[in-house]
Amino acid sequence: MKNACVSGMMGRYVNSLGTAARRTIRARLLGVGAALVLAPLLSLGQSVTGDGPSVEKGFQKIFNGKDLTGWQGHPKLWFVKDGAITGQTTAENPAKRNTFLIWTNGTVGDFELRCQFKISPNNSQGFANSGIQYRSKVLDPSYWVVGGYQADMEAGPNYTGTLYEEGSPRGTMAMRGEKVLWDKDCKKEVTGELGKADELLALIKAGQWNEYVIIAKGNHLEQFINGKQMIDIIDDCEASRAMSGVLALQLHAGPSMTVQFKDLRLRDFGGSASGGAGELEKLQGTWRAMAGEAEGSPWPQEATTNIVVSIKGNAYTVTSPDFTDHGEFSVDPSHQPKQMDVRPATGDDKGRTIAAIYELEGDRLRICYAHGESPRPTAFTAPADSGRILLTYTRQK
Template structure:
């Protein structure tokens, strides 16, 4: 009987040794995977293929593709006499989330949305400003309209039914917005539009919060386009352009009055 007990004890001790050794050599369990910042963006569709201008319509004197980016360029020898745009021909946008990378040197640029095609690569409507300046990139401008700079960086604004601007608060810390901006380098733009509510973000920081209640002047749908501004020689570039529609496709717009071909250079818009 003593022999059996001794044998059992020896067996148990041996098993414990084996288990301890296995525990020491087994790889540590991986911690739960954290959400990746590079995770795919659900519902977003690329609208620029990175190779050519398929699906886009602009004056070939100024627009091309270089190093995987849409490139708009003017020079002293090849100026534009008026603001000129490259238009996305993939449809209209109503409610949407647009994200892209951009870089600009010299001049002035912008991103048009819910805008009107006036012909001759001229566009009017909401514009997300690009000025290569952390204090200005991200405001909203009324291209070819009468409302000018509708909401400046850092502002929360309601444009009332009476056609007047009402600053109702702040959209964020202007110094924080400036601090995150990379001059002469690639920055990230996001434009989020739902109903009459418009928000812009640069490098993940909100720059404006704008509500447009002016039923006479506002637009609920329209085209997307990218701008070259008349004036000093400039280069503007856009890549990783992706769009998520947040509602049904808008109905076709009635024809807009066509703009004449530009005859003279436009002065840079007021800052």
């Protein structure tokens, strides 16, 4: 029914064009199904599957539960298993040095991150170490090496819940249970206690899923595990502190080990934070397609204005009188024009990546995307033989 509807819609469109345009549009668009025709709409939201809590108000899911879209790291060491991001080393496939899976949809500044983690040693020494990097820097992109603040975790009794500064002389900035001030001279002072280290350790479930929460606002850093605060830091050391930077997950060099993460949700408090999560906040709500153009010719109104997109968090629903559709996406607002990568979950383009650009001005959204092997557009135009489609949407109030 869905493909028949789209074919009929596109057939009416093609018949309204001249002979040359009909040949081009038929070659590029007919028979591709709703996923391609609606790909620009689909790029407004992300279909999230897998187990886990619903997205809390103000949060965005930054892992789709199925693949590593929006993340980059060593392809032999990072993968998705059982709905979780999984980092694993073995004797046959070790990490040469500490390496990281880096979130590519932006940076974090003032934010809250919530996720589940599980870490397991696959060796006789009982060793396994990992962490969550935040406000960090990429030090060596060739091996995905990151340095900066790290919410630490391990299979042993010492470091889970602590704050470690990867690649810095400061090292462990706060042990579990400490309230710490790093002063303007970059000297550490323990100013209070959140609890005894061994009592806090007893709240962490070894070899099982635990919840990590990280909150960073200005120079104030807090980390929680399973609802209990582990560290509290005021960082006044301007020479070393970071107010924004990348988010990443660590896989430690050494004996064979496995670490997993799932249900990653990010809330942007604004201020110094930037990137895909903050950008998606602007796209929340309902949008209606108003105009379209392909191969130098406009789309008829009937082919566009009956299509509505509803966005909540990273999830979307595309509806028309005859079908619904969905897919996945990532955004990179650091480029000009801003970029999208669209992955339809249905139709002939299922599993492919469609390169697009987008522009948001008030209540108007424009998206231009490439079809097939066409390169990513660099302008919001869709001339003949370009392999592009340009659509304009307005926000519904």
